[in-house]
Amino acid sequence: MTSDFAAVFRAEHGRAVAVLTRVFGDLEIAEDAVQDAFAAALEKWPATGVPPSPAGWIITTARNRAIDRLRRESARAGKHAQAALLHAEAETLEEGAVHDDRLRLIFTCCHPALALNVRVALTLRMLGGLSTAEIAHAFLVPEPTMAQRLVRAKAKIKAAGIPYRVPYEADLPERVRGVLAVVYLIFNEGYAASSGETLVRNELAAEAIRLGRLLVDLMPDEPEAAGLLALMLLQQSRRPARVAPDGALVRLRDQDPGLWDHVLITEGHTLVRRCLRRNQPGPYQLQAAINAVHADAATAEATDWRQILQLYDHLLALDPTPVVALNRAVVVAEVEGPAAALALVDDLSLDTYYLFHAIRADLLTRLGRLAEARTAYETALSHTTNQAEQAFLEERARH
Amino acid sequence: MNQYVLSIYQPDGPVPEPEILDPIMRDLEVLNTDLREAGVWVFDAGMHPPETATVLRVQGDEVLVTDGPFTEGKEHLGGFIVIRVEDLDAALHWGRRLAKVLRLPVEVRPSQS
Numbered sequence: 001m002t003s004d005f006a007a008v009f010r011a012e013h014g015r016a017v018a019v020l021t022r023v024f025g026d027l028e029i030a031e032d033a034v035q036d037a038f039a040a041a042l043e044k045w046p047a048t049g050v051p052p053s054p055a056g057w058i059i060t061t062a063r064n065r066a067i068d069r070l071r072r073e074s075a076r077a078g079k080h081a082q083a084a085l086l087h088a089e090a091e092t093l094e095e096g097a098v099h100d101d102r103l104r105l106i107f108t109c110c111h112p113a114l115a116l117n118v119r120v121a122l123t124l125r126m127l128g129g130l131s132t133a134e135i136a137h138a139f140l141v142p143e144p145t146m147a148q149r150l151v152r153a154k155a156k157i158k159a160a161g162i163p164y165r166v167p168y169e170a171d172l173p174e175r176v177r178g179v180l181a182v183v184y185l186i187f188n189e190g191y192a193a194s195s196g197e198t199l200v201r202n203e204l205a206a207e208a209i210r211l212g213r214l215l216v217d218l219m220p221d222e223p224e225a226a227g228l229l230a231l232m233l234l235q236q237s238r239r240p241a242r243v244a245p246d247g248a249l250v251r252l253r254d255q256d257p258g259l260w261d262h263v264l265i266t267e268g269h270t271l272v273r274r275c276l277r278r279n280q281p282g283p284y285q286l287q288a289a290i291n292a293v294h295a296d297a298a299t300a301e302a303t304d305w306r307q308i309l310q311l312y313d314h315l316l317a318l319d320p321t322p323v324v325a326l327n328r329a330v331v332v333a334e335v336e337g338p339a340a341a342l343a344l345v346d347d348l349s350l351d352t353y354y355l356f357h358a359i360r361a362d363l364l365t366r367l368g369r370l371a372e373a374r375t376a377y378e379t380a381l382s383h384t385t386n387q388a389e390q391a392f393l394e395e396r397a398r399h
Numbered sequence: 400m401n402q403y404v405l406s407i408y409q410p411d412g413p414v415p416e417p418e419i420l421d422p423i424m425r426d427l428e429v430l431n432t433d434l435r436e437a438g439v440w441v442f443d444a445g446m447h448p449p450e451t452a453t454v455l456r457v458q459g460d461e462v463l464v465t466d467g468p469f470t471e472g473k474e475h476l477g478g479f480i481v482i483r484v485e486d487l488d489a490a491l492h493w494g495r496r497l498a499k500v501l502r503l504p505v506e507v508r509p510s511q512s
Contacts, residue, residue, distance in 0.1 A: 111487075160508075161401040161486040161509060162486070168488070
């Protein structure tokens with residue numbers, strides 16, 4: 001029952017909040033009502049069993065409870081309650097619009113007028129149904145801080161009139177990029193946590209993949225949505241091989257491909273092929289394609305580095321950032337050797353990025369410049385607080 | 400409908416040369432006409448430089464009068480436009496146009512009325 005309930009909660013929270021936001025025209029009323037309904041379900045369902053349409057049950061219960069509450073409040077001359085009630089009476093509850101409702105909710109949570117960290121937190125809260133405590137834990141801030149951030153975000157949405165709507169055609173490409181960036185940020189926090197131990201982080205990556213599937217479902221004509229999902233699936237497929245039994249980080253080239261999750265790889269590959277047929281490459285699709293080539297290789301030696309380098313050239317042209325240039329340099333090391341790669345790396349200014357120093361250290365090691373390599377590993381160490389990454393660097397620095 | 404204040408922040412100092420200012424003012428005229436024709440314009444004001452401002456502060460029973468603007472700084476509020484539109488996206492649409500015309504930062508803030 002508990003796991004049934006948790007599954008329903010994860011799957012239906014976003015849908016319910018989305019529908020009720022349309023019904024009441026207010027994010028906060030919607031969220032409170034959905035909380036109420038899930039609390040009622042937790043009381044009822046153990047006796048009655050999970051109803052045939054859990055989503056329908058939650059939405060109907062939430063709507064009725066919210067209307068009851070608003071009636072009581074509007075009797076006490078609550079102007080806000082009256083307005084919400086009026087809105088609710090004008091709206092009919094149709095299931096057909098659900099798809100669109102969730103898309104509207106995503107765009108509301110990811111509105112560019114909200115700070116990026118607020119967009120991430122709000123998306124996890126409203127669509128993912130994560131508790132304030134879970135989000136706070138995942139992003140390493142005290143729970144009251146996260147609670148305050150969410151309250152402030154909801155207050156801004158209401159006061160500033162951030163619309164519950166998919167943006168106009170003209171704004172769409174820019175906004176879609178923002179939405180995808182938020183989901184990838186959530187994934188990255190789960191995949192390579194910026195610090196701390198690991199538990200909630202894995203769930204965060206899984207949550208991002210769930211949101212990614214939702215986006216593909218909601219925006220079937222957006223190739224970058226498919227690209228992002230493929231990228232996350234292919235990265236996630238390596239998770240079992242990325243960490244050794246003692247918790248140490250294992251580099252891609254040292255991983256045992258037998259440990260990779262081949263179900264995720266197959267799904268990722270299918271998406272990448274679908275993207276290729278469309279031929280509208282974007283940064284996420286190219287990164288997914290790069291990861292697909294990695295996944296194709298049975299061993300690190302069998303990797304088609306030239307093809308990866310071509311994809312990186314394309315990616316660097318679309319997204320000329322130092323981090324992309326750094327990753328490309330790693331591939332250059334495989335194709336043209338460590339000296340060529342080091343020359344590229346030394347041209348980049350990424351002084352505070354631990355991977356920059358770690359990659360430099362690796363290239364210096366391969367060139368036999370061991371004293372310089374050791375210094376570079378030490379610099380890398382000073383730029384990460386993630387324990388697994390620290391352990392990996394300490395191990396490398398000793399050689 | 401919501402009301403928004405579009406505040407324009409401009410650097411202190413002399414007014415730009417006519418060859419810079421004139422085309423900006425022409426574009427601003429076009430924007431002002433569009434705002435009125437779209438029925439979103441409520442009120443606007445362009446302001447004299449910050450050194451013409453006077454600040455009043457209560458101290459005990461007294462009200463202290465000081466010369467100059469409320470905040471120190473190199474940029475000050477130079478003027479504002481109040482508009483009435485559907486939601487923030489519509490307000491940002493007009494705000495973006497204003498910022499492009501003036502090449503100055505524009506703060507979009509909902510007003511309580």
